[in-house]
Amino acid sequence: MKNLIALLILLLPVAMAMAQANNQIQDAAVTRQAIKHFLQSQTAGLPGKANITVGPIDPRLSLAACAALEPFIPRGGKVWGKTTVGVKCTAPEPWTIYVQANIAVIAGYVATTKPISQGQIIGADELSVLKGDLALLPPGIITDAAQAVGKSSAVSIPAGTPLRQDSLRNLPAVRQGQIVRLVSEGAGFQISSEGKALNTASEGQPAQARTQSGQMVNGVAKAGGIIEVN
Numbered sequence: 528m529k530n531l532i533a534l535l536i537l538l539l540p541v542a543m544a545m546a547q548a549n550n551q552i553q554d555a556a557v558t559r560q561a562i563k564h565f566l567q568s569q570t571a572g573l574p575g576k577a578n579i580t581v582g583p584i585d586p587r588l589s590l591a592a593c594a595a596l597e598p599f600i601p602r603g604g605k606v607w608g609k610t611t612v613g614v615k616c617t618a619p620e621p622w623t624i625y626v627q628a629n630i631a632v633i634a635g636y637v638a639t640t641k642p643i644s645q646g647q648i649i650g651a652d653e654l655s656v657l658k659g660d661l662a663l664l665p666p667g668i669i670t671d672a673a674q675a676v677g678k679s680s681a682v683s684i685p686a687g688t689p690l691r692q693d694s695l696r697n698l699p700a701v702r703q704g705q706i707v708r709l710v711s712e713g714a715g716f717q718i719s720s721e722g723k724a725l726n727t728a729s730e731g732q733p734a735q736a737r738t739q740s741g742q743m744v745n746g747v748a749k750a751g752g753i754i755e756v757n
Contacts, residue, residue: 551591551592552589552590552591552592553590553591553592553593553616554592555583555584555586557596558584558596558614558624558626559581559583559584559626561596561598561614562581562598562612562614562626562628563579563581565598565599565612566579566581566598566606566612566628566630567579569600569606570606570607570630570632573606573607573632573634573661574632574634574635574661574670575632575633575634575635575661575670576632576633576634577607577630577631577632577633578630578631578632578633579628579629579630580628580629580630580631581612581626581628582626582627582628582629584624584626588624590616590622590624591616591619591620591622592619593616593618593619593620593622594618594619595616595617595618596614596615596616597614597615597616597617598612598613598614598615599612599613599614599615600612600613601613601625606630607630607631607632607661607662608629608630608662608663609627609628609629610627610628610629610630611625611626611627611628612625612626612627612628613625613626614626630662631660631662632660632661632662633658633659633660633661634658634659634661634670635656635657635658635670636656636657636658636659636661636664636668636669636670636689636690637654637655637656637657637668637669637670637671637672637674637675637689637690638654638655638656638657638687638688638689638690639653639654639655639684639685639686639687639688639690640652640653640654640655640686640687641653641686642683642684642685642686643680643683643684644680644683645680645681645682645683646679646680647679647680648677648678648679648698649675649676649677649678649679649680649695650676651672651676654672654675654676654690656672657689664689665689665691666691667691667692667693668689668690668691668692669689669690669691669692669695674692675690675695677698678695678696678697678698679695679696679697679698680694680695680696681693681694681695681696682694696729697729697730698729699727699728699729699748700728700729700730700731700732700734700748700749700750700751700752700753701724701727701728701734701736701748701752701753701754702724702727703724703725703726703727704723704724705723705724705752706721706722706723706724706752707721707722707723707724707734707736707752707753707754708720708721708722708751708752708753708754709721709722709736709738709744709746709753709754709756710749710753710754710755710756711755711756712755720738720739721738721739722736722737722738722739722744722754723736723737724736724754725737725743728748729748730748730749730750731747731748732747732748733745733746733747733748734746734747734748734754736754744756744757745757
């Protein structure tokens with residue numbers, strides 16, 4: 528009996544230490560910092576500067592201290608604007624929480640300086656670059672004026688409107704009925720001849736033409752009325 532009591536006395540400090548370790552609570556500040564680092568890595572490829580704000584963690588939560596936090600974006604989530612970030616712990620005690628965050632993407636975007644009519648060819652003097660939070664603007668915003676200059680407007684656009692990709696159209700490189708130059712290249716040779724385009728196509732799109740001998744050829748439309756024959 529004395530030996531048993533002595534053994535219990537020896538094991539008591541170990542048991543108390545284990546209980547104390549198991550009662551350790553995850554530091555909310557550490558969790559929020561892990562979320563911020565995770566979002567910084569996720570937004571590294573976005574244009575401009577990402578300003579990240581991580582929301583508070585419910586103080587009523589008593590989460591066990593975690594040795595390795597695993598932040599993640601839930602299915603269907605996004606990495607800008609108002610979003611939700613999950614944090615998972617697998618050991619020593621598994622738990623998962625979700626925290627609100629806001630990611631403001633401050634960058635330049637292209638807007639019109641004058642009203643633009645539908646079908647109008649856009650010039651550099653009709654555009655300006657403004658700075659703002661891209662997360663608050665519609666998707667597909669143009670951030671480089673070179674992406675818009677020389678294209679035509681698909682719709683009428685008021686002055687001061689941020690330009691979107693879907694509001695612009697590429698000009699046709701070749702038009703149906705146009706006399707085009709047919710170019711075929713190979714190892715050490717290039718053949719060029721004239722033909723008539725059978726369809727309208729923008730640069731990079733498939734195009735067909737009929738040669739002067741009446742043969743139909745297929746190729747890819749290039750700027751300047753050229754069809755690169757396959």
